[in-house]
Amino acid sequence: MDVLTRILYTLSAALLVPVVVLLLALVVLVVVYLGGFLWELWQRRRWQPRLRACIAELKRAPEKRIAPEQLPALGGLPAVALREAAGDRDKTLDDLQLLAERLLARLNLAVRLGPVLGLAGTLIPLGPALVALAEGDIATLSARLVVAFTTTVLGLLVGGLAFAMHLTRRHWYMQDLNDVEFLFHRLENHSCGE
Numbered sequence: 001m002d003v004l005t006r007i008l009y010t011l012s013a014a015l016l017v018p019v020v021v022l023l024l025a026l027v028v029l030v031v032v033y034l035g036g037f038l039w040e041l042w043q044r045r046r047w048q049p050r051l052r053a054c055i056a057e058l059k060r061a062p063e064k065r066i067a068p069e070q071l072p073a074l075g076g077l078p079a080v081a082l083r084e085a086a087g088d089r090d091k092t093l094d095d096l097q098l099l100a101e102r103l104l105a106r107l108n109l110a111v112r113l114g115p116v117l118g119l120a121g122t123l124i125p126l127g128p129a130l131v132a133l134a135e136g137d138i139a140t141l142s143a144r145l146v147v148a149f150t151t152t153v154l155g156l157l158v159g160g161l162a163f164a165m166h167l168t169r170r171h172w173y174m175q176d177l178n179d180v181e182f183l184f185h186r187l188e189n190h191s192c193g194e
Contacts, residue, residue, distance in 0.1 A: 009127055016124045020147070023117040023154055030110050030158050037165045040076070044172065047075040055179060058186050066186055077176040082183070089184045096180065100173035107169065110162035118155010122148045 050072035058064055068082060077096050084092045129144035 012124050012127055015120070016147075019117055019120045019124060020151065022113075023121055023151055023158070026110060026114055026117060026158050027154055030114070030161050033107060033110065033165060034161060037169070040169075040172075043075050047073060047079075050074070051078060051179060055182060058182070064186065066183075068187055071183070077173060078180050078183070081180040093177065093181060093184070096177060100177065104166060104170055104173070107162050107166040111159055111166055114155045114158030114160075114162060116155070118152050118158070121151025121155065124148075 051074055054066075054072055058066065071082060074082060077100065080099070081092055081096055084095075125144040125148045129141050129148065132138075132140035132144065
């Protein structure tokens with residue numbers, strides 16, 4: 001049993017460096033995602049009011065049709081959809097939904113991996129910390145505990161930021177898809193499949 005314990009201890013200790021490296025890479029990635037999120041938020045604040053006003057006007061006049069050229073300048077998923085509005089609109093909506101899911105999947109990975117790596121980075125140093133405590137080596141004990149608690153904080157920070165961005169973007173993209181579908185029904189020159 002002592003041999004198995006030593007093997008497990010060695011394997012666990014060997015995992016600390018990869019876990020910390022992956023966690024740091026994930027922190028950098030989430031910071032990059034946060035920059036993209038803030039850029040998208042700023043862009044949305046520029047074009048979203050025009051879209052909201054256009055949709056409100058169309059809702060007040062149920063029979064009104066609009067030409068694609070009459071739509072305001074948009075961004076994000078609605079802009080992608082309206083560039084392809086002349087083609088198969090059902091396929092365009094399906095493609096937009098897949099695009100939105102692909103964009104959200106990146107954040108979902110960070111939501112799940114951040115806390116997992118943080119927990120692994122917490123538990124792995126605790127074994128050597130307990131050994132150091134038994135031997136009376138306070139310096140090693142405190143160094144290991146610093147690593148353990150720091151990785152916990154980083155993992156939770158990564159997971160929390162990614163989760164907040166994921167929820168917000170999910171709401172945005174669901175609203176965008178709903179708006180695009182509404183606009184497609186109101187555009188002139190419907191394709192023959194509609």
